[in-house]
Structure formats: C-alpha cells, structure tokens
Amino acid sequence: APSLKIGGLFAVTGPAAFLGEPERNTAMMVVSEINRAGGIRGQKLELVVYDTAGDATKAVQLANKLIKSDRVMAIIGPSTTGESMAVIPVAERGRVPLISCAAGIKITEPLKKWVFKTAQNDSLAVIRIYEHLKKQRLQRVALLTVSDGFGASGREQLKAQAARYGIRIVADDTYGPKDTDMTSQLTKIRGLKPDAIICWGTNPGPAVITKNARQLGIKTPLFMSHGVSSKKYIQLAGKAAEGVKLPSGRVIVADQLPASDPQKRSLIAFVKGYERYYKAEGDHFGGHAWDAVMLLKGAFERGATTPAAVRDQLENTRQFHGIGGSFTFTSRDHAGLGKDAFVLVEVRKGDWAIVK
C-alpha cells in the first residue's frame, strides 16, 4: 500500500530553533513509532520535514513545495505565529489541512477552513496567571515582553484580558530577543512599585531578567510565560529562579500528576520516548508536534484518504487527550482546548512544583 504522506515545516534553525528543533524531533519520533507499530491501517506514515529557519518567506516557499512537489495530505507547523500566518493563504489555496504548532490566537480566530492548531492559545496562559493574581489580590501589574512574535502576541492578550480580572497594567515595557541586559526596564518597573511583574518571552531573555531582578533586589512576585516552561530556564537563571511562577502544559510535571489525570498516559509516553530517542528532556513545544501527528493519525484511522477528508475528520476529533491538553475540534473551533490546558507551576528547590 502506498504510504500516507504528511509534511512538517519547523524552524529547526534560526531564532525560533528552540521551538522547531523539539517539534521536528518529536514528529520524527512519533512517526517512526507509529510505523514500527505497523503503521495506520496497514499503511506507512511518511513525514517530509523542511527547515524554515523561522523565516516567513521561506516558510511560504516550503509550504508550496510540500503541496506541489511532495503532494502531502496535511502539513504540521510552522513553529511560529508569524510563519503560520504567512503559510495560511498557501494552505487555504492549496486545500491542504494545516496544523500549526504556534500559539497565536489569530491563527484560528477567525476560523479558517483548513487551519487547525495544537499549541494552547496564549490567552489560556494569560488567564491562568490572572486568575491566580485575582485570588492573591495582586492588582497592579508590570509587563515586560519580548519584541518578537511570541512576546507581541502575549502582550496583546495580557492587555486585552486585564480588565476582566480587575488588573491594572502600570508598566508595559519590552526588550529585544537578543538583549543581554534588562536592568533598565526593571529599574523603571521597580520605581513604579507594582504588585507583580509578568515577563513574556523565551530563553534566554527571561533568565537574564530573573537574574537582573535579583541583582536589583526586586522582591515583587515574578511571573513568566509558558515560553520557558522547561528545565533549561531553571538551569540558566540558577538560584535567582526560586519562587518564579508560570503557567505550563502538564509535561514538565507529568510525574507529579495524579493517576486519574486523563493526559497522564500520553504525557508519560511522550517524555519516556523523547528521553529514549534523544537523551533529552521533552518539552511542551515538542508536545505540539506530538499532538499534531496523533491528531492526524486519528483522522487517518477514521478513514481519511484525501486532504479534504483529513480536514473533515480532524473536525470530528473528540476528547483526544494529548500533551497540550484534551482536544475537541468542531466546525467552529479549530483550537480545541479549554483553559484547563495549563497548570500554574513554581520553581521550588530547583525544580517545578504545581501551585495548588
């Protein structure tokens, strides 16, 4: 039987490699596991992966290539919101389902016929933090976001949701993705005496910020985004990270979860597998790709044999317990997750602990 061909577009190199690399690794791992277990309904799954280097132009070219030369049934990725937005018209025009691994809410809102996503919406992470702040009666919040796609989209959500939780944003600062010192922003923030500081970024910026905050003697509670929810962050920030809280998928605390958690099986399988294949810690970015491949697998198992059928079958996904959460796609929701996709965790003694 001919193989089922799917494509992957990941930012394996370039500034977003921290996303793209685990995603590609995971996708390749899952596909080979599936094939080892006999494929899907007797057919092998074939994955064609291209590196977009985080560049929207390249992503568009490669999406074209996947559709036109490789004739894939579905595309997983790209890794970042920007690239995803660039690729969407290509997928729509080419009538091939796209399962983006990026978090931007714009990707699936408004709804696009051929576009799905597995990364939790930023808004869910924001809500997780804000609910906590509300409970703790912390109202005056300072934002420090990175000026790239990830930070920009987080910043938008942080500002948009604030009012609903009675939160006042007293500072709205940014820093560059390659900046090496953020004491200026923090000094300014310190002068404003906020109740909490929320930083939205991906490594290494947040680690630098954590260290800078300690240097400046800032005692204000510090919140990070899910962008740094991996051991790496703790390693980089060292002792300064102690007490920092952030919303995260369940991957990093998989072993702390109660056995009753419906995601636990998937999580353990993913973490163990990644450890075995790559001798490294699987993170929730890889999880996006894991979910995407498994969602496609579900669609194929339900009998899809054409891109259009894959798309239709994706919409029939119900309660798939993946890494990012439990997915239910419908014809009106292509993001598929509820706010319980995130838990709030805290750094305690150099490790993650769930905040109850």
Next chain:
Amino acid sequence: MRNGTSMQFDQILQYTLSGLSTGAIYALIGIGFSIIYNSTGIINFAQGEFVMLGGMLTLFFINLLQLPLWAAIPCAVFCATLAGLLFERLAIRPLRRPTPLNLVIITIGGSILIRGISMLLWGKDTHSLASFSGDDPIALGGATLLPQHLWILGITLVIIIANKFFFYHTISGKAMRACSYNSRAAGLVGIDVRRMVLFSFVISSAMGAVAGIIVAPLTMTSYDVGVMLGLKGFCAAIIGGMSSGMATVVGGVLLGVLESLGAGLVSSGYKDAIAFIILLLILLIRPQGLFGKAEAERV
C-alpha cells in the same frame, strides 16, 4: 520614605551603571574589530563568532573535560585564537583579489561557517556560565552592580591600555598600522605584511574570546550570541572612528548608556532606534568618529 527626586537620581544612576557595563562589553568587542581593521583594512564580520567561541569553548572545557574555570579559560582562549589563525591562513591569505568587499564576503562566509559548525558541535541551546566571583550584588549609591561587571570593566581597561601602548608606542604596533595604510610600502620598509595580518587576527580573536568569556556569566551564551554582540561591537568601533584605543571604548560605552537610558526614560521598544538616531547624528556631525582627527584628503 525617600522623595521623588532622589528616586529619580537612583534610577538614572542605575541606568548609567547598567549602560556602562553593557557598553564595556561592546567596546571590548569593538576593539577586536578595530585591531584587524587597523592592521589590514578588513572589517571582520566574523569577529562576533570569536566572542561566541570564547564562551562556548569555556563551557565545553568545563562540562566535558571537567576542568575548573581558571584552567578552562586559557584553554578556550587558546582554541579560539587557533581558530582565528586558521581563518586567516585558510580564508584570508589565499585570496587572489583581496578587495575590501571580497574580504567582507569572506568574513561573512566565515562567520556563517563557524556558527554552523558550533551549532552542530554544541547544539542550539543557551547555556549559562558561573560568575567568576559570585552573584551578590554590590550597592553603589542607590544602584547595584554585580562582581562580574567589575571584572568586565577591569579587564576592558587593561586591554585598552595595553592596546594603546602597543599600537602607538611600539615599533611593531606602528608597523601593523602601516600595513593597512599602504601594504606595498610596508613591504618596502621590510615589514612582513602577511605575518602582521596573521598576527592581527591572532590578537583580535584572542580578545574576542576573552570578551566572550567575561560576558557569558551575564548574558548567557549559545551558538548564535555572536551575531548581536558582533553588530554592537561593530557600531562601537565605528563611533570610535575605528581606533583601537579609548575612542572605541567611549563609543561602546556611549552606545550602552544610550540604550540603557533610552530604555529606562523614553521607550524600551525604541531604545535601539534612539541609540542609532543619536549615533547617526554624531556621525553626520563628526564623520571622522568622536575623537578621530579630520582625515584631510588631499590632492
């Protein structure tokens, strides 16, 4: 409760101090640029990669060979210097038509190559390096510094003084400068131009590596840190009029302080733009660099 103005003052002090220490880093990297420029006329776009190599190699020696920091540093500097030497021998020297632009492309290619190899060898992760002497902040007025900042400032100072002395007061230093201005005439007074070029790559890659090592505890390091640091160092060097002395330091510090003040007082998003606008203005008013003497072109 302190009053508002002293708050303001503390803040500005902190901005300035932060800017100073970032600026010192830029300066150190900038001097690496100027050294090569001053002895060969080449703008070495690969300079940032030697900065990266410094940090990454130190980590490599610490993590893989389990060396202590004090032993890893010289090893790292040695290896980075060796890389600089090889780069000159294999890429710069064989050039048949060494026009400035061809050299720029060579160094761009070299930087891509070095970065690529490092990525394959050490992966894409960011790593941190322990500070040389702890992380306990030192209070200075209302502002704070880290011990590492003092290391940076101190080492930068030593290097500048050494440079100034070498390039302006020793015959070898003057010979190196002569090479860039007129390599044919340099040969005619008996200077081995090729050796001087090699030598300039050796010292600047060593200096880049040192810069990379002393900043790594603050900035973290990864295979691609060289790009941004290199760019900033390049700017510092040009503001300083491509001198290998004090002017480049002032250039770097100015850039650092402007960024820092811009981020603190005006807008953190536009801080780089603010810095660049001011630099552009400086450039337009004093095209010879801050301290450069007007280089009269005569006919």
Next chain:
Amino acid sequence: MLELSAISQVFGGVTALKDVSFNVARGEITGVIGPNGAGKTTLFNIISGIYSQSSGTIALEGKDVSRATPDRLARLGMVRTFQNIELFGAMTVRENVMVGLHSRSSSGLLACSLKMPWSLREEKRIRAEALKWLEFTGIADLADSIAGNLPFGKGRLLEIARALAVEPRIILMDEPAAGLNSRETLALAQLIRRIRDMGITIALVEHDMELVMDICDRIVVLNLGMKLAEGTPREIQENHEVIAAYLGDDD
C-alpha cells in the same frame, strides 16, 4: 579673468597661506612657483573649490566664486589637473575624457535609462568629441587602454585631455611636467602653448624652471604661504629674494 584677494588658509596650527592676492590675466599663462610646502597646491585646491579657504575672496570673470563647489566651477569654465594624477583608474582612456564632457551634456537619469533618441545622439557626440581631444594631446592610440595602467607621463596627457574636454576658459595645472623627461617636457610646453592659443587662460604650478621661464607670461612666487614676488620671468629670475629662497645661485 581670475582675481584672488587676501586668501588665507589655516590647517590646525599650520598657516599654509596668508593674505595671498594676485590676478590671472585672460589669455595668459601664469606660473606659480615656490619652495616645497609654500602653499601652491593648497592655493589651487582653494581656487578649484576643493578646499574652502579660511578667509579671502575669489572672483572668476567678475563673478564671486569664493565658496563655489568644484562642479559648479567646472560649469563656469574652470578646470584643473592634479599633482599626483587623479585618473578614473578602472575606466578606459576614452571614457575618462567622456567624463570630462559630462558637464556639457544634459540627458537626465530617466532619458538615459529609457534610451531616448536625443540621449543616444548626445552619447554619439560625446564619443566623437572625446576622441578629438585624445588626438589633440596625442594619445588617441591609447583610447581603449585602462587608464590605471598608463605610465605616468601618458597619465598627465590624459589629465590634460580630460580637462580640455570640459571646454574650460581657464585651466589650473599642478606640476604638469613632473615625471617627464626633457624631451617630453618640451612637447608639453608646445601643448600648453597650443592650449593658450585656443584662447584658454592657464595657471600652472611647476618646479621645472626651464619650462616655467620658457612659457609663462607672468610668474607669482609663493614662500611660506605668502606672496614673495610677482612679475615677468625675467624680473623673477633676477629677484634676489627669489633666488635665495627658491632658485638657488646659478654660479
């Protein structure tokens, strides 16, 4: 033709020129001589608009051109040659001269890139005229060589051809005979006279006294940035100050 009054120039601490005034008469060959570092080249640089003098005024045919740029002066009819020849080294000899004709052609950026018929016609004219000037200076056979590879002396001739192409009313020449041997210098003298006979005024700086005394109508002597003397070649040759400072004793 050209009137200089009280030109001074200071570089940092060095006073290169101090209160220099003299006139260059129409149709004449005026020589400027003086010891090394007297300020001759500086003076030419100021007149041709490359430097901007510290003080003093310059008038070209009664028009004040004290602060005019070199390209404006070229359009007003003044052009110069350089002490260390400044050719367009990567271009051919013919092209060098064609650049000289730049100010006497006018097709704009758009006309050129759209190849308008008039710009093509103009280009044809420029080519032909360039050749004419190469013939005039006797280097037409080198028209297609790369200018940067010319021997020094030919380079000098090319500079002159290029300057003539501007159709100037006055040419400033900075040491036109440097690097030429006696015979070539004689030929140069002929050439300069022919240029004068075309009605072009000439001012030249030169250290070759034979040439200067031979062809100049008037001579101005500079020393230490100041005018030391002015007069006919004969007067200058007999001026004791000039002999002491510059010419040296003949016996």
Next chain:
Amino acid sequence: MKRELIKFLLFCLLVLVAPLALDGGYLLNVLLFVGINTMLAVALNLLLGYAGQISLGHAGFFGLGAYLSGILTATYGMNPWLVMPLAALVVGILAWAIGFPVLKLKGHNLAMATLGLGIIIYIVFNETVDYTGGPSGFSGIPSLSLGGIVFDSDLKSYYLIWCFALLVILFSVNLANSRIGRALRAVHDSEVAARVMGVNALLLKVQVFTLSAVICSLAGSLYAHTVTFVSPASFGFNFSIELLTMVVIGGLGSIYGSFLGAALLTLLPEFLRAAHDYDIIIYGALLMLMVMFMPGGLVRGVPDLIRRIRSAKGGTGHA
C-alpha cells in the same frame, strides 16, 4: 549597443521559457523569488557596483515598500496598482531626504549610517503594532489583479514579477551604459576628479540612492502582494547583508551578474536542503570558496572557468 540588446532579448527568452521547462513545479515558486531578489540586487548594484557607495540598509526600503503596499491595500482598501507607485514615491522622497546628509559619509561610516537606518526602519515595523501587526506580522494582503486576471498562482505571479524584473534590468543596463553610469564610475574611482570635471557627485549619488530605493520599494510591493503576508523578520539586517552578498558574488558593476548572484543565493538553499543540518556550513563554505576562486564574481568567474576547462581539455586533446 546592439550586443546589449541581443543579450537582453536572449535573457527575456530564457525567462519566458523557464516555466515550461519546470512544468509548474515548486521550483517555479522559487524562481519567482529569484525575480524579486534580482530586482533588489540590481538596485543595490547600481549603488555599490557603479557609484561605489555601500548600503547595509536596503532591506529597509524593501520592507517599506512591502508594508506600505500591504497596509494601504489591506487596511485602507486602496487599489494596489495605485499604492505601488505611491509607496515608491514615499520611499523615494525618504531616500532623497536622508541621502543628502548620509551620502556625504564614506567607507565604513557610510556602512554604519545605512546599517543604522535599516535597523531603525526595522524597529519601526516592530513597534508600530497598531499598523503593522508588530513582530507577528501583517496578513491578509490581497493578490494583484489586472483586468480580471488575479495573480494568485505561481505561474501568473512569475510572469508578473519577471515583467517588472526585466524592466528594471533593461532600465539599469541602459543607465549603466550612459553618461550617468559613466559619471557614477568616475565618482567611484576618484570623487575629487569627478567633481572637478563638473560632476555634482553628491547629487548624483543621492539620485542613484533614491533610484535604488525606489526599485527596492517596487520589489517590496510585489513581494507583499505575492506572499500576502509581511513580517519584520524578512527585512532585517541579515537580509541587507544577503543582498550585499548577492551583488558581490554576482559581480560588482554587472547587471546580469546581479541576476546570477540573486539566482544562486536564492536557489542554493533549495539544493542544500538535502544536506539537512550541514546546509548552513556548506553555504558558508561556498560563499568563501566562491570569492576565493571567482574574485570578480560569477559573471566574470564562470566564463573564466569554462575557458579554463576548455583549454585544459584542448590541451589534453593536443597531447
């Protein structure tokens, strides 16, 4: 003169038939970007190869064209064909205004100033989130359409873009072979002598700078309507450097060289893709090797190489 025309017509023919050979495949899509990059490289070459003035900020002009086209058509619903010249005009005026102070600078100072300019433009794209969408980019840009033809397929876009690219090439070749091109080269060789010959060097440099920026802006507009999405990352410092590389690798002062450079650097990553993680290393090494073995650029190096291979063959034939 005639030879130039024949060369150009041959080139047109090549452009015309290339898609037939490629059979509508994916490479066609890449060739479309070759077209855009050719426009950019030619624009930079006019400045760098002829006038000898470096710019490390050309990606900024490219980006301005793209963003202006994108925003004015998508947000304000203006007609793309109207916006394109409008954007070019705005970019042209900007380049003209900054050209006068900036082009007084020389060498590395000029490099620095243009670099700063490019970075400032880039930051503006990033920070004016309300208009540009900030770092996440700006989507929903309409495709171009002309009298009922919508340029939304690769083939259609290919011909559209190459129409522009060919015009730019023709325009530039003519310019380079005219009095203006000659004056530019003169400024390159000796600015002071050129000025003495009556060339207003600064004005000329500013004119070319402006022209070059306008071409970049046009390329930007085409890019925006073809990709239908723009984000700041495509217009950063790195891309300016890549353009510089295209021009030098292609051959300074040769218009067709710029095409070769653009084509090579656009196609190369496609071929290197097979090398996976090693692609970047090979890419870096190739750049270096090319400068080493073809210091005059592809346009001079390739014929040279062919000649050498031929003569080597001929040599063995004789022996």
Next chain:
Amino acid sequence: MLRLKNINTYYGKVHALKNVSLHLGEGEIVTLIGANGAGKTTILNTISGVTPAASGELIFEKDAIATLGVDRIVKLGISQVPEGRQVFKPLSVEDNLELGAYLRYRGREGKEAIRQDRDQVYALFPRLKERRKQQAGTMSGGEQQMLAIGRALMAKPRMLLLDEPSMGLAPLVVQEIFRVLETLRRERGTTILLVEQNAKAALRLADRGYVLETGKVILEGPASELMENADVKRAYLGKDKKEIWER
C-alpha cells in the same frame, strides 16, 4: 653586487621587461634613463620584489633573490624610494621615519644610533623636523617626497633604489639631494640605482648608465660616454638648455 640576467616581467598580458640584463658593482652609482613607460619603474619593482619577474635571474651577492618576498629582499639591505612617494598617510612624519628603520629596531640595534640617523634626516630636510607630528598624508607633494627619501635612508641600506627622487622638489632641494647621494656613496659605500627624468643631472652623478626603450636595454656604458652619445643627447638631454643643476 647585483646582477639581472634576461629578466622578463609582465603585467597581466603586458610584456613590460624584455630580456633585461644589467649589473651594479659595489659602491657604484648607476642610472636608468628612458622615456615614459620604458620600464624603469618596473625594473626597480622587479628588483625589490614588488612585481616579481616571470623569468630570468636576479642575483644579489651570489644569492638568487628572484623568488623572495618584498620584505625578505629589504632585509638583505636593499631599500627603495618608490614612485609616487607611498608614505604611510595617516601616520605622523616621525612614525614614518621610524618605520623606515623597522628592521634595525627588529635587529635590536641601539635606539641611540637610530635616533642619530633620524636627526641626520631632519638636518637634511628641516621641514620634516618642523612638521614631525603632522600626518604624512597632509604634507605637500614635495614634503612627502622628502619623507619618502628620508624613510629609505633610515634603513641604512647597502643598496638604494631611487625612482625619480627629484620629482616635485624645488630646484634647491634637488641639488641638495644629489649632493646627499654623492656623500652616501663616499661615506658609506652605498650602491645606488637611480631612475631620473633629469637625465643630464643623473648622468653627471652616475658612473654608468643604461638606456631603456619599450622594456629593452638599448644602450649602456659609462655615464660620460652616454652623455656624449648623439642619440641620447637628442632623445633625453634636450639641446642647449640652461642648466639649473649646475652650481
């Protein structure tokens, strides 16, 4: 001391020197005369290694030096005053002179001796002393020429190659320079190869001379003979011009 045998030198395809042979004895002053583009500069540059010969032998005191690099040849004691001055423009006058003595510094020669030589150069060209801190590139043409000559003298060479040393110099200074060359040979035994447009002055100073035409040596002999040679007279000496070189 130096011997060129059948030297051929090319610039790309231009055949600039065709089978040139010449020699210089220890302490000799030899002059090369010839029209523009005859190849005089090329001969000097071939000797000093700037434009290496394509074929032929170049022997300096029994050693073949044709393949040595420029700096190695200088180390043997051959110093050149290049055409077009070639001073290190952004460096100060003093640094330029110091670099002239580069090899002597490297050879650990006493700083005192070098300083004395510098003072001698200053005595020869007082203008250089006045302007010792000025950037060499801003000096006047003649001043730069003085600097180039001074720089070559600083090397204390055993053999001096001079390419039109009088170019751009005032008559008084030219006299001075010719006097210095004479003294150099007398006091230090320096061997001198002189290229000079002023053939008459050059021949008066030199022991022997070579006449070059389009890359070939067409005539050679003792200077006095050449001076009387009719062809040379016609081509290079001018007719009855006043002699400002005379004192």
